[in-house]
Amino acid sequence: MLQLASNNAEHHIAARGNDAREVIGVGFRLPDPRQRLPYLATRKANPVFQFAEALWYLAGRRDLEMIGHYAPSMRSSSPDGITLGGSAYGYTLFNPADGDTASPFDRVLELLRTETDSKRGYLPVFSASELAVSDNPDMACLTVLVTHSNIQNPAVEPVDSNIAAESLRTLYEHAERYRTVLYWRPIVPGLNDSDSDIARARELSLHAHATVFTGLFFRDEIAAYYEAHGLTMPYEETARRKIMPETAEQRILDAFERDDSWGALFRKTSCGVAYAQEEADYNGHYGIRELCDICPPEQVAKCRAAWLKPDLANVIREARGLGATGPIEVNDRAIVVEGLDEPPRYYLQHGFGFQCHDQAKPHHHRRHGRAPIGWKAENGNTGT
Structure with missing residues (x-):
């Protein structure tokens, strides 16, 4: 390299x-996910600074007084000679936001204690105010996902989607050291899948480096909210995976195929993020080939070149070390394990760059990661 x-x-x-x-x-x-650290004899490392920086983050600080002692060069990134902005990730993570009494980190911890499988935990490291300073010397470098639903019912979506749309346009206009991804979700039939909704998503896709669309996590908590507020239930049952009915997906794909003015469109978040950053997908989705049929050809080629089926012996060693039980398989689509929750499976998935699935919760052809609701079952029936 x-x-x-x-x-x-x-x-x-x-x-x-x-x-x-x-x-x-x-x-x-x-090939070995634990061998991730480069050792460059000609590049001097400063382990004292590395420890100091980690402690500075964990302490939730943004002052130069402490970190500037170990890295004097960071002083040039401070606009006032006293504090740092975008690079002070710990300050954003471990301090309460304006008007709150708990930090984002504490909020997410509490969420995960009560909803262990939640994907709603959001830890921000970027502030929109960073864009207001045209010569900002210390802007966070990252990918910004802007969630936009265009749901008009305030009982379902209390935040005006125009705010997200305008934020997306502004972010895209000023994107230099970051990339923007339009996260078009949750798509719910009857709420935000009309022709005008799809047309709006197409227009917004032109203000993003990638667009990802997906369905609703209709969990018991959301169903209880719908019932308590007298809202019409979008589905007859809840599910542990996102619900994205086949007909809803097909309407979007038909619109995408009819109009070549769309921006790049993806089904999976990591695929959109990887494309925006001009990298191969780090989750190994190339193994699930039916996901790739809408991806730009150059991105498919990039993912194909990076995708490598891992050695079974290495997978077994890593999976057993994480507590996997039962048989372990590596097929042409994914690593398949038993006895591992999502976090250790993600560790294997990210480490090997290859999908990792739970034997007890299989992913079926064409509805990878989706609930069976709204898709034809093995016996030809359609879920409710």
């Missing part, structure tokens, strides 16, 4: 005055 960047650089840049060489869209695979 170093030789490639040194000898065959595609771009020569000077980010914040530092000369650098870039090669865009390069992927590589480490």
Whole structure:
């Protein structure tokens, strides 16, 4: 990788005055997910600073007084010579936001204690106010996912979707050190899947580096909310996975195929994020080929080049170390294990860059990661 960047650089840049060489869209695979640290004898590491930086983050600080002692060069990133902004991730994570009494970190911890499978835990490290300063020397470098539903019923969606739409447009206009992804969700038949809703999503897709669409996590808690507020139930039953009926997906795909003015569209979040960052998907979704039929050809080629079926012996060693029980399989689509919850499965998935599924909760063809509601079952029937 170093030789490639040194000898065959595609771009020569000077980010914040530092000369650098870039090669865009390069992927590589480490067969052992625990061997992730590069050891470069010619590059001096400062382990004292690394420990100090970690403690600075964990303490929720943003002052220069402490971190500037270990890294004097960080002073040039401070607009006032006293504090830091975008790089002070810990300050954003571990301090209450304006008007709140608990930090985002504490809020997410409490959520996960009561809803262990929740995907609603959000830990922000980026503030929209960073965009208000045109010469901001310390903007967070990341991908910004902007959730937009266009649901008009305030009892279901109390936040005006125009706020998200305007935020997306502003973020995209100023995107230099970050990328924007339109997260079009949750799509619920009868609430926000009309022709005008789809047309609005198409227009917004032109203000994002990628667009991801998906359905509703209709859990028991949401069903209880609907019932308590006298709302019409969108589905007759709840599900542990997102509900995205086949007909709803097909209406979106038909609109996408009819109109070539759409931005890049994806079914899976990591696919959209990887495309926006010009990288191969880190979740190994290329193994689930039916997900790739709407992806840009150049992205499919990039994912194909990076996708590598892992060695079974390495998978078994890692999975057993995490507590997997029963047989362990590596097929052409995914690693299949038993006895592991989502976090250790994600560890394997991200480490090997290959899908990792639970034997007890199989992913079926064409509805990967979706609930069976609204899809034809094995016997030809359709879920409610």
